[in-house]
Amino acid sequence: MSRTLKIYTGIFIVVIGFLMYLEYTKPKPIIWTPTYSSKDKIPFGTYIAYNELAQLFPEKNKKRIEQSISSYLSFNNRTGSDVFFIINQNSTLSETDTEYLLDFVEQGNDAFIVSNFIPTPILDSLHLKTESSYYILNKDFSNVELSLVNPSFSNPRYKFEKVDQYAYFSEIDSVNSVILGQYHMGTETKTNFIKQKYGEGYFYIQLFPEAYSNYFMLKDKNYMYVVNSLNYINKNTILWEENNKSIHTPPDGILMYIFNNPPLHWAWVILLCSFVLYSLFFGKRTQRIIPIIKPLKNTTVEFTQTIGNLYYNNKEHKDIINKKIKYFLYYVKEHYFMNIEKINTEFSDLLHLKSGVPKEITDKIVSLIQKNQNSDISTEEDLKLINRTIDLFYKNIN
Structure with missing residues (x-):
């Protein structure tokens, strides 16, 4: 808020406060309506x-x-x-x-x-x-x-x-x-x-x-x-x-009701003044709206699926099998601290002992890895078989 606006706001508050003080300290008007009600303390009450x-x-x-x-x-x-x-x-x-x-x-x-x-x-x-x-x-x-x-x-x-x-x-x-x-x-x-x-x-x-x-x-x-x-x-x-009394009825209408009640009247005046001030000083934006920038979406899974589909559709089964074997051996090395340079019967026995996976599954994996290493061509059936066997290994880990 600028210094000028603060000054105008302060002057407005002081003026409104002074007017409210005058309104609430002035004597209330005397009601001369003859009601003759036993509840009224006005001049013509009883x-x-x-x-x-x-x-x-x-x-x-x-x-x-x-x-x-x-x-x-x-x-x-x-x-x-x-x-x-x-x-x-x-x-x-x-x-x-x-x-x-x-x-x-x-x-x-x-x-x-x-x-x-x-x-x-x-x-x-x-x-x-x-x-x-x-x-x-x-x-x-x-x-x-x-x-x-x-x-x-x-x-x-x-x-x-x-x-x-x-x-x-x-x-x-x-x-x-x-x-x-x-x-x-x-x-x-x-x-x-x-x-x-x-x-x-x-x-x-x-x-x-x-x-x-x-x-x-x-x-x-x-x-x-x-x-x-x-x-x-x-x-x-x-x-x-006390039932059949003369009652002074105020004028009808919402505005007339407001104007005949001093607190509501002043509330109405303050509301109008506030609206005028808002229109004068805050009608225009002082700063552009800052656009909401959405964070970048993590598309790693989608990317991996796309690459996998690319290899599969191009029938590069050998490359896919090599990557599956590579990721499997990396998992074994990180979790069981085994030497993955030699894939043989001893490797199968040790993997069986450390992972708790049945011996026939570890033997099957070792056999498929050796077959892939000794062959230059792999078929779709070879890919499916090694994929099922490795998934079966993960499911049987203790």
Whole structure:
């Protein structure tokens, strides 16, 4: 790597590292989506309210229900000592869930609903009507005060700022309904919290879910509004509904998913920068490819076969026999340290003793060698005979 390339690479690493440092040290953006989930610590989650139930009601049981109301009530006994706590921006319960909830309350249980929008079947069953108002956020219309009418709560007012929507009861059942809380906007007062008997149980309906959010509970003494309103719960088990929540869905698409996740976003940027740098500095080869040179092949065996075939095809049997005898005698000399100048009976006896080959084979070899030495012409049959005899000798060596 050249010195210039090293400098550019170092600058690139420093810049990327600095950008990553800025990205990971900057404050995370605040998510203002109103989910009202007991698992969310964002401003409009209900993590604080849910976890404070244990402090407010140490003698009561609490259970987070992460399935639909109808599914839960279908497989669990309705003891008459339970209260279903439902909080959401818009309580859009299904028709089946609504029927199960009405039946649940009618049998002596309670339902505590906190939402800007109440399902129509519930309103019709309780003979209630609600209306909503929307305001532009400004100094005059964005501030709302809430109060509880029970004298035991000293009737303080809790101030909520930057409210752009609120719902209230326009009609209630004066016989079965009890007003528990109200809105105050200047000189105007509206009912937003009631208790209504239904069958053997009660509905508690509150139309301002923002009051139970993390953001408003941590502001001033607004948490006391939540504490006092929850004191109306007199059942042993609190079933906190967690299934039907408003969920902020990020944009679809792989690239949008990457861009909405900072770590993946930076990984994508680094990948693109790396590709550009590679294209600029390593796009061309700096050295030719070194060809692979195969090692020379050992052709000794092929060469020997070729020479042998040449002699055999030219019918030079005498020369082939002489070479066979020569190689045989060389083998005897190297392995048995024998004198190969005189090929006679004594040579055969000594070869038999040293090699362990039967005497008739050594005698046969000596006889064929002597015959070849005394003859000027050899036939193909002579070649085959001496070849078989020498091979037989090698096979019988001990």
